[in-house]
Amino acid sequence: MNTIEKFNGSVMHTYGRFNAVLEKGSGRCCTDESGREYIDFGSGIGTNSLGFCDNDWADAVCAQVRTLQHNSNYYYTKVQADFAEALCSTTGYSKVFFGNSGAEANECAIKLARKYSFDKYGKGRHNIITLKNSFHGRTLCTLSATGQDSFHNYFFPFVEGFVNAEANNIDDLKSKLDETVCAVMIEFIQGEGGVVALDEEYVRELFSLCREKDVLVITDEVQTGAGRTGKFFAAEHYGVHADIVTLAKGLAGGIPIGACLADEKCSEVLSPGTHGSTFGGNPVACAGGLAVIKKVTAPGFLEEAAKKGEYFREQLHKISGVKSISGKGLMIGIELEKGDAHDIAEKCLERGLLVLTAKTKVRLLPPLNITYDEIDRGLKIFKEVLEV
Ligand SMILES: *Cc1c(COP(=O)(O)O)cnc(C)c1O
Numbered sequence: 001m002n003t004i005e006k007f008n009g010s011v012m013h014t015y016g017r018f019n020a021v022l023e024k025g026s027g028r029c030c031t032d033e034s035g036r037e038y039i040d041f042g043s044g045i046g047t048n049s050l051g052f053c054d055n056d057w058a059d060a061v062c063a064q065v066r067t068l069q070h071n072s073n074y075y076y077t078k079v080q081a082d083f084a085e086a087l088c089s090t091t092g093y094s095k096v097f098f099g100n101s102g103a104e105a106n107e108c109a110i111k112l113a114r115k116y117s118f119d120k121y122g123k124g125r126h127n128i129i130t131l132k133n134s135f136h137g138r139t140l141c142t143l144s145a146t147g148q149d150s151f152h153n154y155f156f157p158f159v160e161g162f163v164n165a166e167a168n169n170i171d172d173l174k175s176k177l178d179e180t181v182c183a184v185m186i187e188f189i190q191g192e193g194g195v196v197a198l199d200e201e202y203v204r205e206l207f208s209l210c211r212e213k214d215v216l217v218i219t220d221e222v223q224t225g226a227g228r229t230g231k232f233f234a235a236e237h238y239g240v241h242a243d244i245v246t247l248a249k250g251l252a253g254g255i256p257i258g259a260c261l262a263d264e265k266c267s268e269v270l271s272p273g274t275h276g277s278t279f280g281g282n283p284v285a286c287a288g289g290l291a292v293i294k295k296v297t298a299p300g301f302l303e304e305a306a307k308k309g310e311y312f313r314e315q316l317h318k319i320s321g322v323k324s325i326s327g328k329g330l331m332i333g334i335e336l337e338k339g340d341a342h343d344i345a346e347k348c349l350e351r352g353l354l355v356l357t358a359k360t361k362v363r364l365l366p367p368l369n370i371t372y373d374e375i376d377r378g379l380k381i382f383k384e385v386l387e388v
Pocket of ligand 1: 102106137187191220221
């Protein structure tokens with residue numbers, strides 16, 4: 001029995017998978033079971049921020065596995081302290097809670113916002129405004145938060161207390177920001193929604209409206225954060241600072257992690273017994289995260305990633321079949337003149353290039369340390385696929 005048959009015989013069929021069994025990787029390339037090589041423009045889904053098996057990252061992770069792989073959160077570990085301190089000092093946030101995924105980071109943010117409001121104002125101020133076309137995760141609560149009707153099926157009843165507003169429509173937001181609302185949660189660039197960035201003016205107005213009413217702003221930077229857009233946070237492109245930020249995907253270089261960062265104003269809201277996670281802040285994940293944060297915040301690294309994002313855009317514009325390009329830095333959405341994004345992704349795979357899709361677009365989330373040569377080689381394949 002081959003791997004795919006074995007896999008499908010035992011793993012629930014919850015994904016439309018591509019027909020490739022990936023076996024090992026190094027840098028920005030990986031090989032499948034048959035030895036076929038692929039250039040990686042997807043980084044998992046933006047998780048392998050330093051590519052496959054970066055040496056320093058792998059050394060840090062392996063050393064931690066051989067020292068202390070896990071203990072419960074009823075004890076302290078130095079590696080969690082080091083990582084938390086690095087994350088807080090890099091970002092300017094006061095405190096962090098660690099979970100294991102983006103959805104968990106958002107669950108924490110949602111609980112934190114509701115408790116902040118409950119502690120200060122009592123019951124009834126529990127609603128959270130999220131945007132139409134957003135994506136916040138797959139747990140029942142984060143699915144409920146997700147502003148896409150197509151996700152609101154089968155699993156009834158959903159979690160109450162989420163109100164959707166139209167992105168970039170400040171009047172719609174105003175009309176929904178009543179005394180029942182404790183927080184507004186946004187992605188600066190809707191990733192799963194098709195790599196769609198919010199307007200700067202809308203974001204600035206949203207922040208000031210929320211500040212006036214003591215409504216917390218939660219920014220879901222699970223996809224946009226940790227350097228993906230050429231800045232550590234996409235917030236830096238907008239010149240704003242949210243009360244709560246969530247991170248996950250690329251934060252630990254491909255090891256499961258989620259982080260919910262809180263500003264001074266709300267960093268003491270979650271008290272002992274009100275939140276927790278068995279694996280959250282796991283030492284191996286923290287060692288991976290520390291290795292990522294060291295590289296990503298080294299002088300010049302993010303400037304270089306931003307330049308490569310520009311290079312991608314320049315080169316993509318020259319390819320006929322590319323209608324428009326969205327996103328920022330190394331978060332790239334490609335609207336096609338014609339053809340189906342998933343078909344294009346399949347054809348890229350057949351020729352040795354891994355790409356992602358988001359709605360009707362091809363989506364690229366390449367490793368942040370990709371080289372110009374690798375970009376050229378990957379784009380050559382992409383061009384061949386689009387121009388046949
Ligand atoms: C991927 C993603 C999530 C969910 O992360 P998981 O790790 O899959 O739970 C949440 N929000 C955004 C913006 C994402 O891109």
